[in-house]
Amino acid sequence: MKSLIAVLTAVLSISLGNLAFAKDYQNSREAWNAGAGFMNAGNYAAAQEPLEAAFKLSDNDAEKMRIQRALVVCYRLLPEPEKFIECNEYIILNSDHDATKSVTRSSLLSFMFQRGKIDQLETRYQKNIKDKKQEELSHFMLSEMYGRYKRNADLAIKHTEALAKLTKDSGGGMTATQVAELARQYQNSKKYKEAAEAYEKAAGMDERTASWNWKDAAGAWMKLNQPEKAQAAIKKAEELGPDTRSDQLTYYWHKSLADLLLELNEPKRAIPHLEAALEKTTIEGYRKTCEADLARARNLAQ
Numbered sequence: 001m002k003s004l005i006a007v008l009t010a011v012l013s014i015s016l017g018n019l020a021f022a023k024d025y026q027n028s029r030e031a032w033n034a035g036a037g038f039m040n041a042g043n044y045a046a047a048q049e050p051l052e053a054a055f056k057l058s059d060n061d062a063e064k065m066r067i068q069r070a071l072v073v074c075y076r077l078l079p080e081p082e083k084f085i086e087c088n089e090y091i092i093l094n095s096d097h098d099a100t101k102s103v104t105r106s107s108l109l110s111f112m113f114q115r116g117k118i119d120q121l122e123t124r125y126q127k128n129i130k131d132k133k134q135e136e137l138s139h140f141m142l143s144e145m146y147g148r149y150k151r152n153a154d155l156a157i158k159h160t161e162a163l164a165k166l167t168k169d170s171g172g173g174m175t176a177t178q179v180a181e182l183a184r185q186y187q188n189s190k191k192y193k194e195a196a197e198a199y200e201k202a203a204g205m206d207e208r209t210a211s212w213n214w215k216d217a218a219g220a221w222m223k224l225n226q227p228e229k230a231q232a233a234i235k236k237a238e239e240l241g242p243d244t245r246s247d248q249l250t251y252y253w254h255k256s257l258a259d260l261l262l263e264l265n266e267p268k269r270a271i272p273h274l275e276a277a278l279e280k281t282t283i284e285g286y287r288k289t290c291e292a293d294l295a296r297a298r299n300l301a302q
Contacts, residue, residue: 025050025053025054025057027057028053028054028055028057028058028059028060028063028067029054031050031051031053031054031057032050032051032054032063032067034050035047035048035049035050035051035054035067035070036070038050039070039073039074044073044074044077045074045077047070047074048071048074048075051067051070051071051074052071054067055067055068055071061094064094065091065094065095068087068090068091069091071083071087072084072087072088072091075087076111081111081112081115081117081120084108084111085108085112085121085124088104088105088107088108089108089134089137091104092104092105092137092140093134093137098175098177098178099177101140102177105140105141105144106144108121108141109121109141109144109145109148109149113149118145118149118150121141121145122142122145122150124138125137125138125139125141125142125145126138126142129142135162135166136163136166136167139159139160139162139163139166140163142155142156142159143156143159143160143163143181143185144156144181146159147181147184147185147188153185153188153189154189156185156188157182157185157186157189157191160178160181160182160185161182163178164178164182175205175206176202176205176206176209176213177202177206177209179198179201179202179205180198180199180202180209180213180216182198183195183196183198183199183201183202183213183216183217183220184216186198187216187220187223190223192220192221192223192224193220193224195216195217195220195223196217196220196221196224196229196233199213199214199216199217199220200213200214200217200233203217203236207240208245209243210240211237211240211241211242211243211253212237212243212249212253214233214234214236214237214240215233215234215237215243215253215256215257216256217233218230218231218233218234218237218257218260219256219260221233222260222263222264227264230260230264231264234257234260234261237253237257238257242254242276247280247281248280248281250276250280251277251280251281251286254273254274254276254277254280255273255274255277255286255290257270257273258270258271258273258274258277258293258297259293261273262293262296262297262300267296267297267298267300267301268297268301270293270297271294271297271298271301274290274293274294274297275294277290278290278291278294
């Protein structure tokens, strides 16, 4: 009975959608409702036309963003990725939230990589830069593309630094997330001094991620064999407390500091971090590593 109701609901939704499809939409809400009906019925191909119409009819920025997010779902199924790319670019260019921009970029790059079309994006953004078109977006995309997929740290740094200059010239400036990403790229290139300084700069820009960035700064200073600066960064991280954005991040924060403290021959200070890390993970491999390190720290602390 339930399955029959579900089928009838889907058929009714499609029928109502077809009525809207057969006429001009009076406003964005009418078009949105038609598109939403198709999506609820699982007919993403049919949802595209009314959603596109809703976008054209809307004069509300928040509503336009909601429509684009719905279209991302529909466009994922197209054989060619052009509309999917443009939709994601719209979200990146128009979102007020750095986290949304970052997540959207990662999602787009991952999708194109899995499709075997990452080179298509590279060509697109390199051409944009050459033509002086959407340069900030293009450098933004290429910085992560070279950092995570093409594995060219020097090019990742080049595009992140170019992005920094563009945002500075436009009166904006890099966000803490972008500075931290630049630091990670410096670290991948074994430019540890630049990495440490960039992590510390990022830590001073956003209190939400400051503790995490001080932890990473400490790791970069250790790579340079500068234990005093590493100790200072660890102290700042500990004063701020663990990164609590998720249990996994909290685990990594404690475990990373514990590893650094063991390297600095401070097993007593490492013990509470290892104990806290154990409380935050259920992954068996992580637990075994933590337990072994904890036993070693307790033995050294005697």
